[in-house]
Every structure is written in C-alpha cells, then in structure tokens.
Amino acid sequence: MSTGPTSSTGAAGPPAAGAAELAKNDAPAPPEGLSEFLRKILDQLSLSAWLPATMLVGCAALLLQLAALASVDIGAAILALAEKPFGIIVILLFALILTAIIVQAFSFEVIRFLEGYWGASSLGAIVAHVLIEIQLRRVRKISNQRDKQEKRAFRRAHERMLSRNIPRSILTILEDDVYRRRGVHSQADKDEARRLGWRQFAAPQDLARFDRLSKRLDDFPAEHRILPTKLGNVLRSAEDALELADGDLEGLVMRRYDRIPERIRTHHDQFRTRLDMYCILFFVFIVLAMLSTLIVWRTQGQLLSFLFPATFALLALTAYAASITSARGYGASLRAIQRGPA
Numbered sequence: 001m002s003t004g005p006t007s008s009t010g011a012a013g014p015p016a017a018g019a020a021e022l023a024k025n026d027a028p029a030p031p032e033g034l035s036e037f038l039r040k041i042l043d044q045l046s047l048s049a050w051l052p053a054t055m056l057v058g059c060a061a062l063l064l065q066l067a068a069l070a071s072v073d074i075g076a077a078i079l080a081l082a083e084k085p086f087g088i089i090v091i092l093l094f095a096l097i098l099t100a101i102i103v104q105a106f107s108f109e110v111i112r113f114l115e116g117y118w119g120a121s122s123l124g125a126i127v128a129h130v131l132i133e134i135q136l137r138r139v140r141k142i143s144n145q146r147d148k149q150e151k152r153a154f155r156r157a158h159e160r161m162l163s164r165n166i167p168r169s170i171l172t173i174l175e176d177d178v179y180r181r182r183g184v185h186s187q188a189d190k191d192e193a194r195r196l197g198w199r200q201f202a203a204p205q206d207l208a209r210f211d212r213l214s215k216r217l218d219d220f221p222a223e224h225r226i227l228p229t230k231l232g233n234v235l236r237s238a239e240d241a242l243e244l245a246d247g248d249l250e251g252l253v254m255r256r257y258d259r260i261p262e263r264i265r266t267h268h269d270q271f272r273t274r275l276d277m278y279c280i281l282f283f284v285f286i287v288l289a290m291l292s293t294l295i296v297w298r299t300q301g302q303l304l305s306f307l308f309p310a311t312f313a314l315l316a317l318t319a320y321a322a323s324i325t326s327a328r329g330y331g332a333s334l335r336a337i338q339r340g341p342a
Contacts, residue, residue, distance in 0.1 A: 058090060058091075058093065058094025058097065058098070061081060061090050061094070062077055062078070062081070062094070065077040065080055065081050068080075078091060103280055107276050107279070107280055110279050110280055110283055111275065111276065111279045114229060114231050114232070114279050114282065114320075114323070115227060115229060115232035115235060115236075116128060116131070116227040116228035116229040116231075116232040117232075118228075127228070128228045131228035131229065132226055132227070132228050135220070135226050135227070135228065135229075135230075135233060136223060136226055139217065139220040139223065139226065140223075142213055142216050142217050142220075143217060145213050146210065146213035146214055146217055149206065149209050149210045149213055150178060150210055151178060151179070152206060153202045153203065153206035153207055153210050154174070154178045154198055154202070156202060156206060157198045157199070157201040157202040157203075157206075158171065158174075158175070158198070158201075160201040160202075161174075161198065161201050164201075166196070167189075169185065169186075169189045170192055170193045170196060172185070173185050173189055173190060173193035174193050174196075174197075174198045177193075178198075218237065219233060219234045219237055219324075219328075220233050220237055221233060221236045221237045221240045222240065225240060230324060231279075231320070231323055231324055231327055234324055234327040234328060234331070235327050235330070235331065237331070238327065238328070238330065238331025238332075238334060238335070239331075239334075241331070241335060242334060242335065242338050252334070252337065252338065253268070253334075253337060260337055264333060264336045264337060267329070267333045267336075268333035268334070268336075268337065271326050271327075271329040271330040271332075271333055272330055274322070274323075274326040274329075275323055275326040275327055275330055278319045278320070278322040278323035278326055279319075279323050281315075281316075281319040282316050282319040282320045282323065285312045285313070285315040285316035285319055286312075286313075286316050288312040289309045289313045289316060290309075292308040292309045292312055293306075293309040295308075296308060296309065
C-alpha cells in the first residue's frame with residue numbers, strides 16, 4: 001500500500017514540488033540594485049518637474065561660471081563651460097529646454113496667427129482685408145467650376161438615362177435639382193428621383209473632377225465667415241460643420257472626453273498635436289531661412305550657399321501644407337466626437 005499523499009484533500013502534507021515552491025516564495029527577495037532604485041525614483045517625477053529642474057541646473061551652472069570668472073560676460077562663461085567635461089552637454093540641454101519652454105508658451109498664438117487672427121492693428125486689418133478678398137475670389141471660382149462641372153456631368157448622365165427609358169417626370173426632378181430650379185412634382189416622383197439619383201449614370205471622369213472640386217470647396221466656411229488664410233478657413237469650416245448651439249468647441253471635447261471611444265480620442269489627440277507641431281515648425285523654418293540668408297549673403301560667388309535658405313523655405317511650405325492636412329483630420333475627429341459612439 002502506498003503511504004504517500006493521494007490527493008490535495010486527503011494528503012498528510014504537501015508534495016515535494018509544492019514544498020519547494022512554498023520555500024521559494026517564503027525566501028527573502030534579493031536586494032534591489034542601484035539602477036532599480038533609481039528607476040523607481042525617476043518614475044515618480046513628471047515632466048512638469050523635469051523642465052523646471054533642468055532650467056534651475058542650467059542657470060545655476062551659468063551663474064557659478066560667471067562667479068568663477070568674476071565677470072558678467074555671458075559669452076565667455078558659455079565658452080568656459082563648453083571647455084569642461086560634459087560642459088557642452090549642459091549647454092545644449094539648457095538651450096534645448098529653454099527653447100522648448102518658449103515655443104510651448106507661444107504655440108497657441110502661433111496657430112492663431114496662421115489662422116488669420118492678427119489683432120486690431122491698422123496694418124493687420126489692411127493685410128487681412130486684402131487676403132480675405134483673395135480667399136473670397138478663390139472660393140467663388142471653385143464654386144463656379146464645381147457648378148459647371150456638375151451640369152456637364154449631368155448632361156452626359158441625362159443622355160444615358162434617356163436611353164434607359166427613365167420616366168420623363170423623374171428626369172425633370174433631377175434636372176431641377178441640378179439647375180437649382182423650383183418645380184411642382186408629386187411626392188412619389190420626388191421619392192423615386194431621390195432613390196434613383198443621377199450619379200450612377202454619369203461618366204466616372206466627370207464625377208472624379210466634380211468630387212475634387214467639392215472637396216476643395218469643403219475647406220471653406222460660408223462666405224461671411226471667410227478668414228485670411230487657408231489654414232484658418234479649414235479649421236473654421238470644420239468648426240461650423242459641428243453646428244454647436246453655444247459655440248463652445250473646447251467644452252464639446254471636455255464634456256464628452258470620458259465617453260469618447262479610445263480610438264477616436266487617440267486620433268483627436270494625435271491630429272491636435274500634429275497641428276501644433278507643424279505650425280511651430282513653419283515658423284522655425286521661416287526663422288532659419290532668414291538667418292541662413294543673412295549668413296550666406298557674405299559668401300560672394302558661392303551660388304550653392306543659397307540652397308540653404310531655399311531649402312528652409314521649401315520646408316516651411318511643406319510644414320504649412322502638413323498643418324492643413326492635420327487640420328482636416330482634426331476636424332474629422334471633432335465630427336466623430338459629436339456623433340458619439342457608433
């Protein structure tokens with residue numbers, strides 16, 4: 001007869017493997033290393049603590065160096081720091097953090113400036129008036145092109161519908177809709193015309209151009225809401241499409257933030273962050289283009305030197321185009337937030 005344990009309920013003692021496991025669990029944990037200890041400390045520090053601390057260390061290092069030199073020559077103090085071990089790291093880190101703080105402080109104003117909000121100065125009002133007039137002419141031109149393209153596409157679709165014996169009453173309703181005409185029709189014919197539509201009979205190349213023009217027109221708000229810049233119009237068009245009763249866009253997100261699906265919330269935050277980043281990059285590249293122009297101006301006969309300002313100017317245009325794309329995505333995420341969970 002076996003004398004060993006037969007089950008967990010009738011056993012005289014735990015199995016050998018179980019005893020070993022219990023002994024292992026009861027054993028004291030190995031002491032934490034220094035790196036693990038430091039990691040736990042650093043995890044408790046947030047970015048809001050790191051930035052001021054870095055500023056404090058950088059400024060203190062600069063002040064101590066000024067004290068050592070017994071001078072207030074900041075340039076000499078920076079050069080002296082750079083000659084010391086890790087001095088250049090301190091200088092670069094200090095400059096990076098200082099620049100980041102300044103950029104973040106003005107990020108909102110940067111976006112507002114690129115939207116076309118230029119204050120109440122006379123010069124700003126004059127420039128805004130001229131640019132708004134340009135934007136109005138542009139939106140009217142696109143609208144006229146779209147209307148002409150819609151009629152062109154409908155005429156070709158009309159011929160196909162006639163060849164397929166679509167009732168004349170239905171064709172008349174569709175034609176009145178395209179040409180913005182009023183007519184008296186039965187409700188049954190209206191419902192049938194709405195169900196049938198004319199796009200399925202149109203040529204794909206006609207619809208492709210019509211849709212492109214419609215998409216360009218979607219970037220503009222109503223004419224009385226036009227702003228001086230394209231970025232401003234894209235953002236205002238997205239805001240107006242929400243049709244908020246109180247006009248409180250920030251409140252829309254804050255009130256629903258906890259109920260927003262994680263995927264939509266992530267997209268909203270990403271597009272908003274990209275919008276901020278590309279707007280700031282636009283100004284950064286503009287500043288670099290101007291600085292590089294001043295620097296290469298003295299390099300007589302070196303035409304390749306002007307590639308630097310040209311490159312920075314091209315990068316500025318690229319950043320502005322990217323900010324517009326981000327603004328469209330930001331507007332789409334706001335519409336998804338307003339609709340709520342599917």
